[in-house]
Amino acid sequence: MILMKDIIREGHETLREVAKEVPLPPSQADIDTLNKMEEFLINSQDDEIGEKYGLRPGVGLAAPQINVSKRMFAVRVEDDNGKEYYYALINPKIVSHSVEKSYLTSGEGCLSVDRDIPGYVMRYSRVTLKGFDKNGTEVKLRLRGLPAIVFQHELDHLNGVMFYDHINKQDPFHIPENAIPIER
Structure with missing residues (x-):
């Protein structure tokens, strides 16, 4: 079971690396890792389990x-x-x-970041994503709103990018023209 102590925090070099492609079909070890990651999210979203193990609630890992x-x-x-x-x-x-951007009005957070970082993180409003499931079967998703933001946040982790890299340094709450606010 993944616990908060198993999640590395900002400053760790792995968070800034471009992650390596996974050979397909995935190995049992890779499938086991994904299963544990899914289990963490389920546990972190369960108030009772989360409290028992001190898990911060997460929507992606x-x-x-x-x-x-x-x-x-x-x-x-x-x-x-x-x-x-x-x-x-x-x-x-x-x-x-999409060309159009959207952002969470509450800002973004991250299990690897133990501090509040104020500012809006601009993301694409709509994305089409392709990947593979644990069986090696191709998955194609069309996403908008909160799911589009969450998937882009996790995808950034695979490229060594942290959410706060997207915040405008001069004006953290700058809203580009036509950007869509997403309430959370």
């Missing part, structure tokens, strides 16, 4: 965050309509995206 520099992540999030986006993806990549 990338392999580099547990010091495994491989292109995989798990996401467990729902959109405004209650549609579930529960995925464990290998070698995900954005194949198309």
